[in-house]
Amino acid sequence: MTDKMEEKVALQTDASRNQGRRAFLKGSAAVAGGVMFTQAAHASSGFDPKKAVAPYAGKAELTEVLQDGAARKSLGFGVRKYPYGMPSPFEKEVQRRTLEWLTPDSMASITMSPIHQLHGIITPNGLHFERFHGGVPTINPDDHRLVIHGLVERPLIFTMDDLKRFPSISRIHFVECPANGALEWKGIQLNSVQWTHGMMSCVEYTGVRLSDLLKEAGIKPEGKWIIPEGADASGMSRSLPVELAMDDCFIAYAQNGEALRREQGYPIRLVVPGCEANMWVKYLRRIMVHDVPLQHREETSKYTELMPDGTAQRFSWYMEANSVITYPSPDFKMQGPGKYYVRGLAWSGRGKVAHVDVSTDGGKNWKEAHFTSVVLDKAWTRFELEWDWDGSEAFLMSRVTDETGYVQPPMPQMRKLEGTNNVYHRTAMVTWRVHAWEDGKSGGLIENVQY
Amino acid sequence: MYNTNKTIVAVSVAALLTGSAFAMSENSNGNAEVSAKIDGKYASNYAEIIKNADGKYLDKAVIEAILGEEATHGRNGMVGKLDPANPYSFEVDDSIDGGNHGNAQCKIPKAFVEVHESAAKNYFDDDRFVARGFGTPIAETALEKWNISVDGDGKGLPDPSVGMTIEEGGQIYVQFCAMCHGEFGEGAKGYLALAVEEDLVTSSFTDPAPMKSVGNYWPYAVTLFDYIRRTMPFWTPNAPYIGDAGYLGMAGYILQSNYLVMDDEGTELEDDTFFNSEVLMKVNKYMPNQGNWFCDHRPVIHNARCMTNCPDDQVGWDGTGDPTQYRQARKLPDGTPQYNVPQRLHEDKPGVGHAGM
Structure with a gap:
């Protein structure tokens, strides 16, 4: 910063002179009054550029502009310096973060998205929150398969190319861990919206409708439950009633225009719009059509809600508004x-x-x-x-x-x-x-x- | 002996069930009177009421028009949602007919009409479906290698000839599990305890949340076998050198550590009990907490959208009406102050926040 700032009273219009510095400090009510004055003086004459002056009246004016820096005085870097682009180094504090005392290790842990630093409704892939139950596998999509079996007429196995041959849909949905906000049950714990609400993200997914795939295998009438399972160390499983699976679920292979990140289930994950992210099984490799729910650990011991009288709520699929x-x-x-x-x-x-x-x-x-x-x-x-x-x-x-x-x-x-x-x-x-x-x-x- | 906790909810379930001859037949003629009730309690023309309200099935006025005003809020509303005839209930009637030991099911409530309409369009009513043939057929027998699922009924368990004594299972447990979960399931290094004797009823704001483990919380014992075979030991799950017999033995040892029983007489697992799928299914019938579960009760809370001068019970700490009564943040578990407070006071330069996060 080489600028020199001089004590100098800004040029004033008729309107702003009547307001002065004291009126400015009193806040916008006074400004509104000034605007009214200006409007009266220039009734229905359209945009009045002089109105731009009032809020700045009384502020010191800069008399020297910024000096040209390296950006202007030398060449920047060329194309393909970064074949996969990265944010400016000045954005390095915008990160997903974790609380290391939350979990005993990082393979079964969570990070929160910096939602106070995000704009719009799309979370960049690198800032998508993470929740792992058994670490992140690196899966070769050529070796990965999806199987649909159980109470179906025709058990089928799909390659990733098979899945991409089906009609595709793209949808923007939020994905939220049901424990988002959990730190606050016992009162306030932390002072940042990243900690209070960061266990969620919102991205555009592209994939194939689950109903298209289930019908392809010929789900039988006695098939009432869909049990997806992951190919990772946790073998994540949940149970979805068939009505929920057929509503608007799909199997995503892309996120924000590129392949899913490994942290989010590469090469494929289940998308259960509006429901607990725990159900959006990542690294999806098997869907068993069944007559009853699995009663998996992640829908009994965990992801169930203990009430004050000692009873517990289960199968709480939907995330509330x-x-x-x-x-x-x-x-x-x-x-x-x-x-x-x-x-x-x-x-x-x-x-x-x-x-x-x-x-x-x-x-x-x-x-x-x-x-x-x-x-x-x-x-x-x-x-x-x-x-x-x-x-x-x-x-x-x-x-x-x-x-x-x-x-x-x-x-x-x-x-x-x-x-x-x-x-x-x-x-x-x-x-x-x-x-x-x-x-x-x-x-x-x-x-x-x-x- | 299996013993149902005398909780409001559990007692009320029993009361609701005795007289409930599930009468929620579809309202096919669509001309039901506004006062028509299901089981004398709920409006059977709920779909019509919802449609007339532009699909707002969780609007306060709509809910009260369908369920009645008196039984829709707080604990009473929660109890009402356990009645499968309630169009807002997630409960399935045969999960309760099956008793506490069956594989309990939940459903999408009938009042969530848009979900059912969408499922009908995508599947149930799709008479134009033609298979595309993009997949490859696979034999169900070929999937035995991948299919490690054991459901709440015990389908998928190994043959009863497979197993080992509890004592042998304990030896495997000590070798592969005790370093993280404690020799007797008491937990270690921040990893979960598997056997604790803690009362689940603590509502004091300042009390720590009760620890939930296999004996005092889990509704199914079979889940334990499914889970540990699927995911444990943490660093090398589904280990062939442990095998089904070893996973059964470990499950038996954990169940024994929780003092679980396998019959009405309260017979516990002994060290020389040969633990196999049959013994597991016996214990599964006597899980102490199994009767204390219910399907999603939300949203029992349904408020009107108040805009000005809202009632006191919607404002301030515990609804006292005073917005200056509130709770503030506590210190972090290690005693250090809150995340980035010095930064926000402009005492420290902006940085990465609390050390170690």
Whole structure:
């Protein structure tokens, strides 16, 4: 930085002169007043470029521009320096991260996506969250096979090329570990949306419909359950009722336009839109059509919810509608009173997001946000709401309503019904406490608190 | 002796079942009166009600029109969802007719009409299907090599001639499992315990969550054999040098460590018990926690979308109505402060966050 900044009062228009620096500091209400003044003076004369000046009135003006740096003064690198492109080194802090005390080893562990650093609704493949039960295998697709057998007329085995010959579909869906948010059952643990909501991602999958493949093998009427199994060390298995398998499941071989990453099941994985990611069996090699569920360890001992009275819920397939504010969120700090655009993610395992409402007073009053992305079935949806922060303590919350009419509940309601030992499906609202701007050194700090 | 916990839910299941002659026949004429009920409790024209509400099957008003207002919230709502006739229930009636020892099934609720419509279009009603012939036929017998699944009924278990004594199984367990799970299943190095005596009922916010293990939580014993043969030892799963006999022996030792029984008299597994698939199926019938399971009860919570001056019970800590009453984060287990707090206070430069994460 070689710029020299001089104390110099900016040029002022008639309008901004009336506002002055004091009015600017008082925030947007004063600015709005100034705009009204300007509008009155230039009634229905269209865009008024002079309005651009008001908010900057009283600020020092730079008089020397940035000096040209190496980027301008020397040649950059040539093509194919990186045959597979990588992010700028300045983005090196944008990473999936784990909590090393969560699990005793890294082969049965999880990383969280940095969702506070993502934009739009697509998670880049390298930042997709990871959940392994037996490490990541490196499978040669030429050697990999998918078998469909059991209660079928014609057991079949498919090569990867066979699968790609079938009609293909591409769909954007979120994929969420049912333990997303689990750290919060016992109160707040960590101050980052990466930890509270990062066990999920949203990507575009391409693959072949499961119903096309099951029909190809001639599933018998007594075949009521589909039991997919992985080719990895965990041999992951779950049980899906046939109605669920035939609804909108597919077998994906591609993710965001390229082959699946190994971390996400290369060469093929099951996609069960809207349902627990644990069911989206990776490294898929076998689908057994069966008359009863398997009662696998991952649907009995794990991925079941212990209730306060000691009973337990099983086969909780669907991920409920959920939402979270990603900006401002605990990884950021407020920059002073004024206008903010509260933005975040909403999603539902049962269909499209219908409404997202934002509260700044801890849930007492709500305003409807608008969507800044496309609204897709069982996919992340981006919302945004303009907010004038007056610098006082605020409690930011978001609440989703999905197209089935389900309204995301507050945490006390969920805790009252389900206790705190549930582990999975903690999908109630979270609260970001914005510290008052005048609150000493923590002024403007954003803190994860729980109701 | 198998002993059902006297929980609200378990008792209520029994109460619901006694009088339930599953009467959820499809409403084929579509002209049912609005007041028509299933089993005198639920609106049988639920599909019509949902359709008239633009498919909003989880809308508060729709749910209450179908289920009635009184039985839809909180614990009562949860109990109501255990009745298979409830169109929002995931329960399958014959999973309960089969008793606590059968292979319990769950289903997609009837009220999730769009799922059933989609499945009908893609499969059940697809009379234009023509196979493409892109796969290769394979004999079911050829798949025995891959098929390691054992279901909740015990289908897929080895022949009863295969097995070993509990004592022999214990020796294999000590060799391959004890370093991570403890000699008596007490757990080690952060790996899961396999045998604990912990009460599952703890609702205090500050209590640690109870440990769940084979004896106090698992509904099926066969799952244990399926799982350890499929995935253990962790670094070399499905090991041929352990084999079916060895995996049965290890399963028997873990079940014995949980003091599980195999008959009404409470007979426990002895060191010289020859543990095979038949003994496993006996223990499977007497898993202590098997009667305490139910299918997905969600969403029992269904709220209206309140926009202004929302009721106190929706606001603040425990619904006290005061947004300034809240819980804050605790320190990390190693005693260090929260992730990146100094950074967010601008005391530290931005970095990779808490060391080691």
